[in-house]
Amino acid sequence: MASYRELEPAKNGKPRIKITVELGYDEETGKRIRKYKTVTLNSLSDRAIKKAITEYEIEVSKLDVIQITESITFMEFRNRWLDNYVRLDLSPATKSHYVRILNTGTFDMFDSMKMKKIKKFHIVEYFSEEKKEGRKNLSNKFSILKSIFAKAIEWEIINENPMNGIKAPHVEPRQRELEFYDSEHLSQMLEAINSLNLKYRVIYKLACLVGLRESEIAALRLEKINFVNNTILIDQALKYDTEEKSELILGPTKNKKSRIVNVPQKFMDEIKEQVNDQKKLKIRSGNAWKPMKDDDGKDIDFLVTSQRFLGYPIVPSAISNTWRRHSKKLELPKINFHALRHSCASYLLSNDANFKIIQEQLGHSDVGLTMNTYSHLTKEDKKTAIDLFNKIL
Known part of the structure; x- marks a missing residue:
C-alpha cells in the first residue's frame, strides 16, 4: 500500500x-515497516503521481526480493521450504519423517548461516563430524540437505548448489536377519488363528497369503475387492500425519503406484464373509456408525474397522500390536507383523514363483529390490540345483 504528500x-x-x-x-518489534522516496515531477496531475507511485512500488518489491x-x-x-514444498507436495509420511529429523536440531550448525555463505566445505565438515560422533540417519540427512539446496537453486535464492559433487555418506548396511515363517510354521500359524x-483372521491372512503391508490392509475399501476375478486393487494406504496431529488419511501406497493382487479362492470366501459382517455391523450400529468421509462427503466403507470407533478405519500400528498379543497367546514363533509379508514371499519362492511375480504382488518399486531382499532365501534351492550335476559326474 502506498501514499504520498506534496513537498x-x-x-x-x-x-x-x-x-x-x-x-x-x-515480527520482532511490532513496528511498521515503511520505505520512502522523494520524487520530482513535471506536474502534479493524477496521471503523473500515479505513474511515480507505481514505479516506486515496483522498485521496492524488487529491492525486497534482493534483500531476502x-x-x-x-x-x-x-x-519456507517446509511450508511451500514439503507440506504441499510430499506425502504425510515423508513430511512427518522430515519434520521429525529437523526437530532434533540436526542442522544447528547451519541455522544462523546465510544461504549464500554455505559452501561445499561446510557440508563436508558437517558429515565428517556426524560420522565421528557416530550419529545415525546420515543418508536421510543428506537427502534433506540435497532437497533444500535444490529448491534454493530453483527459487533463485542461491546461484551455486554446495551439494553438487558431494557424494552421499557411506553407511554400512545393517545386517539384519530376515524374519519369516517357513512353510511348516506358516501352516501352524494358519491353523492356530x-x-x-x-476380522483378525482376514487381517493376518492378507499379510501372509497376499503380501500386503499393514497400511494397505487398513486402507482396503469394499469397492476395491473383485470377487469374480479373485483380485483386490491396492491403490491407497492409510497414513497418520504425526506433525499435524490430524485424523488418519488415505494416501498413496509406499511406491506411489496402484497394483492388482491375486487372492487364493478359499481365502476369498473368508473375505466375502468379512464384507457381509461389515455391512451387517453398519446397519446394526445406526447413528453410532462414524465412518471416514471422502472428498465428496460420502461414507468410506472399509473392509476392517476400529472396534472402538465404529465405522472408522483401524490404525495401522494397532494391527502390529494386536498381532503381537495374538501370536504370543497362540504360542507361535515370535516374528513381527511385517515378517508375515516376508513369509508370503518366502513361500512363493520355495514353490518356484519368479521374482517378477513376487515384485508385482508385493508392490516393490522394481524387481531389483525384490531380488536384493529375498535372494538369500533361495540359497538352499541353488544348492539343490547345483547338486544335480552329481548325476553326470
Whole structure:
C-alpha cells in the first residue's frame, strides 16, 4: 500500500512529492515497516503521481526480493521450504519423517548461516563430524540437505548448489536377519488363528497369503475387492500425519503406484464373509456408525474397522500390536507383523514363483529390490540345483 504528500517545489520550481510504501509490521518489534522516496515531477496531475507511485512500488518489491536472497538464513529458508514444498507436495509420511529429523536440531550448525555463505566445505565438515560422533540417519540427512539446496537453486535464492559433487555418506548396511515363517510354521500359524475372530483372521491372512503391508490392509475399501476375478486393487494406504496431529488419511501406497493382487479362492470366501459382517455391523450400529468421509462427503466403507470407533478405519500400528498379543497367546514363533509379508514371499519362492511375480504382488518399486531382499532365501534351492550335476559326474 502506498501514499504520498506534496513537498516544497525543487530549486528549479518543479513540484515534488514524498512517496511512502507500507510493508507491514516487523515480527520482532511490532513496528511498521515503511520505505520512502522523494520524487520530482513535471506536474502534479493524477496521471503523473500515479505513474511515480507505481514505479516506486515496483522498485521496492524488487529491492525486497534482493534483500531476502542476500540475507536469508538457512533456518529461515528451510522453514519456507517446509511450508511451500514439503507440506504441499510430499506425502504425510515423508513430511512427518522430515519434520521429525529437523526437530532434533540436526542442522544447528547451519541455522544462523546465510544461504549464500554455505559452501561445499561446510557440508563436508558437517558429515565428517556426524560420522565421528557416530550419529545415525546420515543418508536421510543428506537427502534433506540435497532437497533444500535444490529448491534454493530453483527459487533463485542461491546461484551455486554446495551439494553438487558431494557424494552421499557411506553407511554400512545393517545386517539384519530376515524374519519369516517357513512353510511348516506358516501352516501352524494358519491353523492356530482359526480360533480368532474373523476380522483378525482376514487381517493376518492378507499379510501372509497376499503380501500386503499393514497400511494397505487398513486402507482396503469394499469397492476395491473383485470377487469374480479373485483380485483386490491396492491403490491407497492409510497414513497418520504425526506433525499435524490430524485424523488418519488415505494416501498413496509406499511406491506411489496402484497394483492388482491375486487372492487364493478359499481365502476369498473368508473375505466375502468379512464384507457381509461389515455391512451387517453398519446397519446394526445406526447413528453410532462414524465412518471416514471422502472428498465428496460420502461414507468410506472399509473392509476392517476400529472396534472402538465404529465405522472408522483401524490404525495401522494397532494391527502390529494386536498381532503381537495374538501370536504370543497362540504360542507361535515370535516374528513381527511385517515378517508375515516376508513369509508370503518366502513361500512363493520355495514353490518356484519368479521374482517378477513376487515384485508385482508385493508392490516393490522394481524387481531389483525384490531380488536384493529375498535372494538369500533361495540359497538352499541353488544348492539343490547345483547338486544335480552329481548325476553326470
